[in-house]
Amino acid sequence: MKRTSALAAVAAFLWGLGASAQAREIRIGLITPLTGDVKTFGESVKNAFEMAVDEANKAGGVAGMKIAYVVVDDRNDPTEASNAANLLINRHRVKAIIGSVTSKATIPVSDLAQSFRIPAVTPTATNPKVTVADGKRKDYMFRACFIDPFQGRVMAKFARESLKTGSAAVLYDASNDYSKGIAEFFRDAFKSLGGEVAAFESYGKDDVDFSALLTKVKASNADVLFLPDYYNKVGLIAKQAREKGIKAKFIGPDGWDSPDLAKIAGEAVEGGYFSNHYSHEDTRPEVVTWVKKYKAKFGQTPDALGTLAYDATNLLFAAIRKANSDDPRKIREALASIKGFQGVTGKATMDKNGDMIKSAVIIRIEGGRQKFIKVVTP
Numbered sequence: 001m002k003r004t005s006a007l008a009a010v011a012a013f014l015w016g017l018g019a020s021a022q023a024r025e026i027r028i029g030l031i032t033p034l035t036g037d038v039k040t041f042g043e044s045v046k047n048a049f050e051m052a053v054d055e056a057n058k059a060g061g062v063a064g065m066k067i068a069y070v071v072v073d074d075r076n077d078p079t080e081a082s083n084a085a086n087l088l089i090n091r092h093r094v095k096a097i098i099g100s101v102t103s104k105a106t107i108p109v110s111d112l113a114q115s116f117r118i119p120a121v122t123p124t125a126t127n128p129k130v131t132v133a134d135g136k137r138k139d140y141m142f143r144a145c146f147i148d149p150f151q152g153r154v155m156a157k158f159a160r161e162s163l164k165t166g167s168a169a170v171l172y173d174a175s176n177d178y179s180k181g182i183a184e185f186f187r188d189a190f191k192s193l194g195g196e197v198a199a200f201e202s203y204g205k206d207d208v209d210f211s212a213l214l215t216k217v218k219a220s221n222a223d224v225l226f227l228p229d230y231y232n233k234v235g236l237i238a239k240q241a242r243e244k245g246i247k248a249k250f251i252g253p254d255g256w257d258s259p260d261l262a263k264i265a266g267e268a269v270e271g272g273y274f275s276n277h278y279s280h281e282d283t284r285p286e287v288v289t290w291v292k293k294y295k296a297k298f299g300q301t302p303d304a305l306g307t308l309a310y311d312a313t314n315l316l317f318a319a320i321r322k323a324n325s326d327d328p329r330k331i332r333e334a335l336a337s338i339k340g341f342q343g344v345t346g347k348a349t350m351d352k353n354g355d356m357i358k359s360a361v362i363i364r365i366e367g368g369r370q371k372f373i374k375v376v377t378p
C-alpha cells in the first residue's frame, strides 16, 4: 500500500514536470482578413506569420517558450476586428497580438489592445490613427511599416518630379480611414510641390458605379488619377475610368498590392505606379532568401503584406526575447525600447509613436506584374 502511494507520488511528480514543461508556452493572436474584399492580404499575412512562428519554434522557441497561437478573421470589417480582439484577449488570454492588417480594422484593435494592456504590432496598417488618437499615443500599439503622411508625399513627389505631372485628380472612399487619410496627405503634398489638384471626390464603401465621379475626373483633364484604396475597388474604378475614355496615368498607394489587381482590372492598370513596402525584385540577400523560401512553401511570390507580417512577427519575438518574459507589460516595454530593426523589408527606425521610419519602393505594373522602379528614402 505504502509502495503504491510512493509510486503514485513519483508518477504525479513526473506528470507535474511534464505539465510544467508544457506550460512553458506563450500564446499570441493574429487578426487578419481571411475572407471579404481584401482576402489576398489576409492569406499572405497568415502564411508569413505562421512561417515566422514555425521557424522560432523549430529553433527552440522564444525566451524558452514555445509559441502557441490563435488566428481570427476580421473580414476587413471594424466591428469584426473588435470582436476578434476581444475574443483573443478575453477568451484566449493571448499575451500579444499581431494585427490587424488594414487601418480601418486596426484602429479598433489598437483601442482594445490599449485598454486591456496587451501589446499589439500591426504589420501593415499605415494610417496615423492606429498609434495616436487625438494627439495621445496608444503606447501598447506598434507597427512594422511606415505611415501615410510619408507615403502620400512619396507618391506626390513621384508624380510631380518623375512623371512630371502638373495636375492630379483624386477619388477616395470617405468611409475608410486609410483611403481618406492618404487622399488628403497626397493632395496636400502635391499642392505644396506646386501641383494643381483638379478634382478631389469621394465615394461610399458599397459603391460599384463610379460614372458620375469619373465624368468629373474626365472634365478636370488631370494628368494623373490617384486612387487610394484596396485592389478590389481600384480595379473596378480603373476599368470604368478607361471605359469612359480617361487617359490619365493611374497611381496609388500600397493598397494596390495584390495579384488580383491585374486580374480584376486587366489592361486598365497597365503602366500604373504605386508605392509599396518592398519589392521581390530587390537583390539584398535577405530578400532573395525570403522570396525563395516563401515560394518553396506556398508556390507564390511573397507580396509586401506577407513580408511585413514576417518582419512584424520577428519584431515581436525580438521583444519577447528582450523581455525574457510572457508578461504583456514587459513585452510592451521591450517593444518600445527597440530603436532599430533590420527586417526583410529593410532597415527601420522606431519613433516615439511606435511608427517605423523606413524606405518605400515604387512599383510599375507591366504585363500584369510588379516591376521595381526605385527606392525612396525618408
Ligand code: PHE
Pocket (backbone or CB within 6 Å): 041, 101, 102, 103, 104, 124, 125, 126, 127, 178, 254, 255, 256, 257, 277, 304, 305
Ligand atoms: N496600408 C494599408 C492600410 O493601412 C494596408 C496595406 C499594406 C495594403 C500593405 C497593402 C499593402 O489599410
